[in-house]
Amino acid sequence: MFIVDYIKTVYNSVTSLLKGMRMTGYYFFNHKEIITQQYPDVKQELPERFRGEVVMLHDEKNEHRCTGCTACELACPNATIKIVTKQELQPDGKKKKALDTFVYHLELCTMCNLCIVACPTDAIKMAQTFEHSVFDRNQLTKKLNAPGSKLMEGVE
């Protein structure tokens, strides 16, 4: 019947609206679980696999594992990495190619992780840092190997 349908429509719509209001009202009066992250004050624990930037690992003796093989440079799809090598004199008198500077252009990097996969000696890895903004673009070009660092013993 028409009147019954009319009243039913009104009743159903009002109850569904009240259901919604109950939900939001519950949230309003039970203000405990908050989804806002108060970023600069409370920093979120980032997941292990988060890719922020490429860093080179150094141990406490200021030694890294990079042999200067340029596998990462070749793997990089957009020329983010530039490896400068030098000839280093070995104790036995032979010369050997070694890493001079690991130049990393953060401004070009897409965090694709291909360099880390390509590295045969696990010298580089992705860090969890993400606050990269600087006023000068040149500051984004980084040298990854620490000054005075040298190749770790036994890494070929």
Added chain:
Amino acid sequence: MISLEHISQSIHETLSASLNATLVLLIEMAIAGVLVISLFAVLGLVLVFMERKVSAYMQIRLGPNRVGYKGFAQTAADTLKLLIKEGLTPDGADKFLFNLAPLLVIIVAMLIMAPIAFTKGFQLWDINIGVLYVSAVSSVGVIGILMAGWASNNKYSLLGAMRSGAQIVSYELSAGLSVLTIVILVGSLSINDIIASQQNGWWIFKGHIPVLISFVIFVIAVTAETNRAPFDLAEAESELTAGFHTEYSGMRFALFFLAEYVNIFIVCAIGATLFFGGWMPFHIGSWEAFNHVMDFIPGIVWFFAKVFALIFLIMWFRWTFPRLRIDQLLNLEWKYLLPIAMFNLLLTTVMAITGFYIK
């Protein structure tokens, strides 16, 4: 006990003692103007902050919490930002009407403030047709919106303004009819008479079912009249960028924004006056002791508590309900609210004649 009535009367007496009547009137008008404007400014700041906090809490967020203590200075900072912004007038716009529209909207909002009774004897203009005056003047606001939309020379603005026109013209009917139920029960259009009639209980309790229905209709209709979600088709961010105030910037935009919030305050004040007794404390029939305890809370506190409770209700609507389409909006008015309001008016009339309400 010190009250606003005494303060206003003593000011009047001090002024009358030394000055002639015309000058007294002028000075009093100036004082009233300053008070209304400062009330507007405070309301704008408080209501915008309240809206942002309420919405945040309903969406499990925190809301503004940086500027000042717990974010209380946020809206003041926003207003300062809007003040120093450039007020742009588009080349194609009708310059005169474009600049007039926000002023018109805010002046209409100020005019409706006149007959509202804040507490006993504290009222700008006690006219015997207060309710009629409010419902008549509140419709003028739509002219400002139409003017803004049309003068902007922007299709979105025009669409928003036209929608707003259709919406306000439609919803005025059911708002008027729901107000009439109280007028029938009281037998007077004066705001003071309506408040005085609620001496022994608010109409929402005394008038039971018909008044409850008319209160629901009133709340829906005024939500639509103030162009607020779920009826914010005049703005409709997702469809019309910002509707009628798309082209406005700086302080002119702020005036529209302020007018929106002041209008909410005013319609809630009218709702509180009609259904919840305005400044009248919570009285139950002839319980003398209970009524006397309630009288200790001043009227202004009761008034603002009721108004803010209603404002909270309207904000609750906004942050819960999805927006209607324009056809659904007009369907709701013409197919549901208006027939129900008319039937309810008939019911109330029968009730008033037979005296079937709590006296």
